[in-house]
Every structure is written in C-alpha cells, then in structure tokens.
Amino acid sequence: MGLKALSIADIERRNGRAYWNDHNLLRCNYRQLKAEESDIADELKDFIRPLPENVQTFALNLHQRYADMGLTCTLSILDDTSFSYAVLTERSKGLSARDKYQKRIWAFSNSMRNGYSLFVRSKKTDKYADVIKDFSQDLQVKIAEGYGCYRKFGRERCQMDCQGIRLPLDDSILAFADDIETWLDNEMPSSLKK
Numbered sequence: 706m707g708l709k710a711l712s713i714a715d716i717e718r719r720n721g722r723a724y725w726n727d728h729n730l731l732r733c734n735y736r737q738l739k740a741e742e743s744d745i746a747d748e749l750k751d752f753i754r755p756l757p758e759n760v761q762t763f764a765l766n767l768h769q770r771y772a773d774m775g776l777t778c779t780l781s782i783l784d785d786t787s788f789s790y791a792v793l794t795e796r797s798k799g800l801s802a803r804d805k806y807q808k809r810i811w812a813f814s815n816s817m818r819n820g821y822s823l824f825v826r827s828k829k830t831d832k833y834a835d836v837i838k839d840f841s842q843d844l845q846v847k848i849a850e851g852y853g854c855y856r857k858f859g860r861e862r863c864q865m866d867c868q869g870i871r872l873p874l875d876d877s878i879l880a881f882a883d884d885i886e887t888w889l890d891n892e893m894p895s896s897l898k899k
Contacts, residue, residue, distance in 0.1 A: 745778045749788055752813070753874075756821060760874060763882055764813060764823075770886070771811075774893060779805040785816030792894055810892050813874065823878065824869035825888065826852070833891040840884040847872065848888070 749768055753761045768788070772778060776790040781803060789809035793800075806812075811825045830837060830848060837848055852870050872878055878885070 745780060745788070746772075748780055749778070749813070752786065752788065752815065753821070756874060757876055759879060760876060763879060764874065767886070767889070768813075771889065771893075776810065776893075777805070779809075781806045785814050785819075787812045787814040809869075811869065811889060814868070819871060819873075821874035823872045823874050823885070825872070825885075825892070826869040827888070827892055829892055836887060836891055840888070841881040844881045844884050844888070 746765070746768065749765065750761075753764050756764070768778065768790075771790050775792070777793040779789050779791065781787050781789060787806060787809075789806045789812035791805055791808040791810060793805065793808065800808075809826060811823065813821070814824055815821050827848065837845055840848070847870050850870070852868070872885070
C-alpha cells in the first residue's frame with residue numbers, strides 16, 4: 706500500500722522534465738509527501754548517517770560554514786543523491802534543482818559508482834597557486850589532475866569526471882580537512898568571503 710501511495714504521489718508531483726525528475730518518490734523519501742519544505746540540514750544528517758561520526762561532524766561543519774557564507778544548498782536526486790552548494794541570486798532561486806546543481810561550486814554525493822564523495826568544481830586554482838603549495842601532497846596532486854570530460858580525451862566510457870575533483874567521504878578526508886576548507890574558501894566569490 707505504501708509503495709502505491711508513493712507511486713501515485715510521484716506521478717502527481719512530476720514537474721515537466723521527466724528525465725530529470727528530482728522529486729522521485731519511488732526512492733521512498735517520505736519528506737516528499739510533506740506540504741512544507743524540509744530543513745536541508747536535517748536531510749543532510751540523514752544522508753550522512755552511515756558515515757563515521759567524525760566524518761559526519763566534518764560534513765556538517767562544512768555545510769554550516771558555507772550556508773553561513775551565503776551558499777544555497779540544494780538536494781537533487783538524479784543518477785546520484787547530491788547536496789550541492791552554489792551561489793544563487795534572487796533571479797536564479799526559481800531554477801529547477803537540476804539547474805541549481807549545474808551552478809554548484811562543490812557537493813556531497815552518494816552514488817553506486819563512487820560511494821560517498823565530496824566533489825569540488827575548482828575554477829580559480831591559477832589565482833591561488835601559492836596557497837595550494839601549502840596543502841598536503843595528496844591534495845595537491847588531486848587538484849593538479851583537475852577534472853573534465855575524459856571521453857573527449859579518447860576514453861570509451863564516461864568516467865564521471867565532469868562532476869568535479871572527487872574526494873572519498875571517509876576517514877581519509879580528515880587528514881586534510883583544513884586544506885579543504887582553505888581550498889573551498891578560495892573558490893568562493895570575493896563578495897561572499899569572510
């Protein structure tokens with residue numbers, strides 16, 4: 706009976722773009738049945754619940770830091786589940802979740818392919834190359850590799866590298882947590898920096 710209710714609600718709440726249906730109730734997200742908007746921080750807490758406690762704390766601190774700086778966090782469920790962080794103007798707040806996702810600076814994501822990850826779409830690294838030199842060696846290598854569509858470079862299958870630089874969201878990320886914060890701070894628009 707519950708699946709039938711979710712199926713009916715899914716059909717009724719579809720919003721035009723069937724291919725990018727961000728309100729897919731068949732994923733059994735009970736929050737979609739609520740009339741009012743859910744608190745994004747509560748949804749993030751549920752999302753990261755399977756992670757180690759110290760990684761959960763790291764993720765929640767990042768969320769709060771950049772929400773306080775003015776980034777908008779948007780939950781999107783496409784091929785993966787993502788909490789993406791973007792700078793949105795008043796004009797762009799009416800965009801679909803998919804369009805907001807395209808504007809992201811960074812995101813928490815969970816997918817069958819990559820598991821829990823932090824993706825960063827860095828675009829300004831040339832402006833703070835001197836700061837990157839102080840990062841841990843592993844992070845410097847990841848940033849230097851960059852990201853992009855590797856199918857264009859002759860690979861047969863999509864490697865999902867267009868999402869950004871991927872860092873697994875596990876205990877290993879804590880080794881350079883401070884460097885990640887500095888990195889994300891430098892990717893912020895100057896008008897939002899602390």
